[in-house]
Amino acid sequence: xxxxxxxxxxxxxxxxxxxxxxxxxxxYSLPGDPVKSLFGPKAADPATVERLRHQYGLDKPLxxxxxxxxxxxxxxxxxxxxxxxxxxxxxxxxFPVTIRLALLAFAFEVVVGVALGVLTGLKRGKFLDQIxxxxxxxxxxxxxxxxxxxxxxxxxxxxxxxxxxxxxSMNLGQLMIxxxxxxxxxxxxxxxxxxTTVGENLxxxxxxxxxxxxxxxxxxxxxxxxxxxxxxxxxxxGTDLGMLxxxxxxxxxxxxxxxxxxxxxxxxxxxxxxxxxxxxTVLVLVYLVxxxxxxxxxxxxxxxxxxx
Amino acid sequence: MPENKPQQVASASVSVxxxxxxxAAVAELASLADKKESGSKPRSLGQDAWRELxxxxxxxxxxxxxxxxxxxxxxxxxxxxVDPRQADLRGHYLAPPNWSHFFQGDWFGYNGQGQSVYAxxxxxxxxxxxxxxxxxxxxxxxGGLVGMLAGYxxxxxxxxxxxxxxxxxxxxxxxxxxxxxQAFTHRxxxxxxxxxxxxxxxxxxxxxxxxxxxQKQADFxxxxxxxxxxxxRILFRHILPNVLGPVIVVATIALGGYISTxxxxxxxxxxxxxxxxxxxxxxxxxxxxxxDAPHVLLVPATFLSLTVLAFILLGDAVRDxxxxxLR
Numbered sequence: 001x002x003x004x005x006x007x008x009x010x011x012x013x014x015x016x017x018x019x020x021x022x023x024x025x026x027x028y029s030l031p032g033d034p035v036k037s038l039f040g041p042k043a044a045d046p047a048t049v050e051r052l053r054h055q056y057g058l059d060k061p062l063x064x065x066x067x068x069x070x071x072x073x074x075x076x077x078x079x080x081x082x083x084x085x086x087x088x089x090x091x092x093x094x095f096p097v098t099i100r101l102a103l104l105a106f107a108f109e110v111v112v113g114v115a116l117g118v119l120t121g122l123k124r125g126k127f128l129d130q131i132x133x134x135x136x137x138x139x140x141x142x143x144x145x146x147x148x149x150x151x152x153x154x155x156x157x158x159x160x161x162x163x164x165x166x167x168x169s170m171n172l173g174q175l176m177i178x179x180x181x182x183x184x185x186x187x188x189x190x191x192x193x194x195x196t197t198v199g200e201n202l203x204x205x206x207x208x209x210x211x212x213x214x215x216x217x218x219x220x221x222x223x224x225x226x227x228x229x230x231x232x233x234x235x236x237x238g239t240d241l242g243m244l245x246x247x248x249x250x251x252x253x254x255x256x257x258x259x260x261x262x263x264x265x266x267x268x269x270x271x272x273x274x275x276x277x278x279x280x281t282v283l284v285l286v287y288l289v290x291x292x293x294x295x296x297x298x299x300x301x302x303x304x305x306x307x308x
Numbered sequence: 309m310p311e312n313k314p315q316q317v318a319s320a321s322v323s324v325x326x327x328x329x330x331x332a333a334v335a336e337l338a339s340l341a342d343k344k345e346s347g348s349k350p351r352s353l354g355q356d357a358w359r360e361l362x363x364x365x366x367x368x369x370x371x372x373x374x375x376x377x378x379x380x381x382x383x384x385x386x387x388x389x390v391d392p393r394q395a396d397l398r399g400h401y402l403a404p405p406n407w408s409h410f411f412q413g414d415w416f417g418y419n420g421q422g423q424s425v426y427a428x429x430x431x432x433x434x435x436x437x438x439x440x441x442x443x444x445x446x447x448x449x450x451g452g453l454v455g456m457l458a459g460y461x462x463x464x465x466x467x468x469x470x471x472x473x474x475x476x477x478x479x480x481x482x483x484x485x486x487x488x489x490q491a492f493t494h495r496x497x498x499x500x501x502x503x504x505x506x507x508x509x510x511x512x513x514x515x516x517x518x519x520x521x522x523q524k525q526a527d528f529x530x531x532x533x534x535x536x537x538x539x540x541r542i543l544f545r546h547i548l549p550n551v552l553g554p555v556i557v558v559a560t561i562a563l564g565g566y567i568s569t570x571x572x573x574x575x576x577x578x579x580x581x582x583x584x585x586x587x588x589x590x591x592x593x594x595x596x597x598x599x600d601a602p603h604v605l606l607v608p609a610t611f612l613s614l615t616v617l618a619f620i621l622l623g624d625a626v627r628d629x630x631x632x633x634l635r
Contacts, residue, residue, distance in 0.1 A: 018475035026487050137624075141617035143568045145575050146591070146609040153598055246480045250572060264483070265576065268490050276487065284478045 001299075008295065012288045017070070023280045024066050027273045028058075035082070056082070056274075069277065078278040081267075087278040090263060095282070097169045098252070098259035102244040104172065104179035105186075110237060113187045117194020117233070122221070124199050132195075136188035148181045148254040165256035178255040182248055186240050193236055197229040204228070231301050238294030242287035360629035367629075370621035377615050381434040390427035392585045397422040402601040416607045419590070420597050428585055429608050435497055435586035436615060440567035442501040443508060447566075448559045451509035455516025456551075460524055460543060470517070477510045481569055489578050500579050504566055515558050519551035526550075553630045561623035564616035571612050587612040 035044075035052045053059045057068060072079060078087035120129040139147070155177060156164030166174045201207065202225065210224045248261035256262075260279055267275040299305045361367045380387060400418035405425070409415050416425040458469035476484075484507030485500075492499050523529065524547060532546050573579030574588025575595075582589060587608040594605035 014471055015474045015478060018471065019478035022475060023479060023487065026484075026491075137617060137620065138613075141564065141568075141620055142609070142613040143571055143575075143616070145572060146605075146613065149595060149598060149605060149609075153602060157599055243480055246483050249482065249486070250576070253576070265486070268486050268578075271490070280479070280483070283483075287478055 005292070005296070008292050012292070016284060016288060019284045020070070020277070020281050021066060024069065024277055025062065027271075027276050028065065029062055056080070073281065078281075079274040081275045082272055087274050090275055091260075091278060091282065094258065094260045094263045094279075097257060098245055098248055098261065100170070100172060101175050101179055101182060101248060101252070101257065101259060102241065104175055105183035105244050106237075106241055108180060109183045109187045109190055109240070113190030114194050114230075114233065117191045118198055118221075118226070118229075120191070121195040121198025121202070121229070124195075129195075132191065136191050139184050139188040144181065144185060145250045145254065147184055148178075148251055151177060151181055152254060169258045175257070178251050178257060181255075182244060182251040186236075186244065190233060190236065194229065194233050197232050198225065201225055201229050227301055231298065234297050234301065235294055238290045238297070239287070241290050242283060245286060246283045357626070357629035361625060364625050364628070366621050367625040370618045370625065373614060373618035374622065377433055377437060377611075377618065380430055381437040384431045384434065387430045388424075388427045390424045392423060392427040392431040393583065395421040395423050400424075402597060402604065404601070405603050405607075417601070417603050419594060419604045420601070421593075425590075425604055425607050428590055429587070429611050431585040432587045432590060432608060433611070433615070435580055435584055436567050436570060436588070436612065438497050439501055439504070439570045439580075440563050440615075440619070442497075443504045443566040443570075444559050444563045446501065446505035447509045447512055447562070448555065450505070451512030452516050452555060454509065455513040455518075456520050456543060456547070458513070459517040459520030460539075460547070462521075466517075469513075473510045473513050476507060479507060481507045481565075482572060485569065485573055486576065486578050489573065495579065495581055497580065497584065500570055500573065503573075504569060508562070508566065511562065512555060512558060515554050516551060519554055520547055523547050523550050557623055557627040557630060560626060561620055564619035564623070567612070567619070568616050 035049050035056070035058065050059075057065055060068075069079060076088070078091065081087050081090060116132055120132045123129050152164050155161045162177050163174070166178060168174060206224060206228075207220065210220045215224075245260060246264075248257075248259060249265050250261070251257070252259045252261035253265060260283075264276065264279050266272070267279070396418075400414075400422040402420055403414065403418040403422075405417035406412070406414045412426070414424065414426075416429065419425055419428065454469050454473065458466040458473075481504065485503045488506060489495060489499065489503040529542060529546055532542050537546070570579055571586075571588035571591065574581075574586055575592040577592060579588055580586045590608045591605055591612070594601070594608075598605055
């Protein structure tokens with residue numbers, strides 16, 4: 001187990017370096033001068049531009065800039081944004097909000113998605129199954145921003161159940177509806193995936209054995225069926241947590257939540273390189289760690305898998 | 309695979325215990341067994357899939373919708389003769405829809421520029437469908453090639469290609485597209501296609517790699533190699549036809565996703581731009597008037613969702629037809 005974790009951690013290093021390098025190259029080598037854009041429509045003073053470029057290390061070769069960034073990272077230094085604030089500060093403001101939002105969405109997705117999936121998987125072809133299938137398809141095909149606007153329009157403007165935009169980004173109650181919107185797409189996928197694997201495993205030999213042994217139905221379904229059916233679902237859920245945090249761009253924009261998605265989107269628009277790279281670095285870390293956790297969970301769910 | 313199916317089915321229908329009896333499932337299995345045994349000549353997977361597809365209403369529903377949208381994209385003037393860019397602010401500003409004026413300029417009302425929402429929606433189909441189809445083709449060719457090489461050669465080739473795939477997997481499609489497209493001040497259908505394809509090929513590559521690894525150990529590959537077939541011939545004439553199934557399914561379902569992502573990018577202001585008429589651009593422009601004129605946002609949104617739905621349904625139907633396990 002320890003050796004497996006160590007090996008996986010080692011394998012993560014090239015992926016981490018590759019992904020951050022990729023985003024670094026995209027942000028800094030593509031056209032668009034971040035320093036000049038600081039001046040807005042005014043003509044830039046060449047001497048000031050030179051000084052700023054030097055201050056942010058933009059006059060060095062790209063790979064050297066990347067190296068400086070990486071070595072700063074190991075000291076816990078995410079660099080400074082072009083507006084002069086440390087990127088770490090910006091992230092310390094934004095991440096708690098998005099983590100709340102993403103965890104809420106995640107909880108919703110796990111509880112409702114798996115429950116609906118198991119229910120429909122057990123009752124394949126029944127009325128409830130058909131309804132849920134159609135509903136998930138509808139949710140999958142409507143883009144998130146449309147779901148967001150329709151929710152805002154109906155609940156916020158027409159029926160006035162919620163405030164149209166979130167006033168206090170740290171308030172869990174206000175984050176509830178945005179979290180449901182954020183979770184909608186993944187929820188539909190989780191439901192369909194669970195339904196399929198439950199349906200497949202119902203026909204498995206071990207299920208027949210369990211029933212033939214005279215085990216109570218609760219145990220057959222709760223332990224034998226669930227443990228086997230959850231493996232692909234856990235894989236999906238593991239990679240999805242990172243996606244939820246990165247994918248909050250649209251939802252946070254619509255509901256005006258001051259989280260990572262909003263900060264990231266603003267930074268991309270204003271070529272705020274250090275902030276973009278910093279946030280993406282953290283998101284990549286979340287993604288890598290959650291995929292490691294998924295691999296470890298496999299061993300818990302499936303005793304046939306043992307990590308040496 | 310198909311030969312042992314009837315046995316499996318028989319044992320399954322015997323084994324279903326009373327407490328687990330699912331009448332529908334048993335009936336489904338029994339009818340499947342009948343179908344399998346009644347055919348006199350063994351059918352190929354393709355023929356089997358086509359038989360299955362013909363009987364599926366999902367396939368026909370999505371097919372009809374798709375043909376409608378493709379015709380709309382190719383010949384928008386068949387549906388409307390109103391110019392989508394012609395604006396009449398004074399006469400038509402945010403005019404409400406006239407639901408009974410079928411196929412007229414004012415059927416779905418007018419937007420904040422006084423342009424016909426119906427005409428713009430019809431003309432907007434083209435951009436969405438071109439982006440969706442082109443991204444899918446690019447992604448399938450590139451991802452398929454990467455997956456095939458990684459799966460077939462294994463060893464260090466697989467190591468390098470799989471790590472590169474992992475690296476791109478770390479960046480979500482929307483985020484990558486945003487960062488890449490932000491650099492272009494002038495964005496056309498082709499720039500957006502490039503942006504989406506750059507961050508969309510990984511899934512196909514993984515599916516392809518897995519399928520090729522399974523297939524390359526098959527006897528027919530060994531036989532082909534023994535007969536002196538070269539690598540290229542084995543890959544493209546022997547392995548490729550056998551792994552296309554799952555790739556086509558993934559690609560069809562993903563196509564809907566690309567259309568949706570294109571609209572999201574345009575909505576965020578980093579996708580297509582005016583003067584290109586596109587659903588995403590229109591939805592983006594309509595968001596500030598949601599309170600006064602929801603139809604300006606909801607009509608293109610409905611068309612967009614229907615297109616995405618049609619592609620997903622088609623992919624679902626094809627998967628059900630190609631994958632006998634799920635029947």
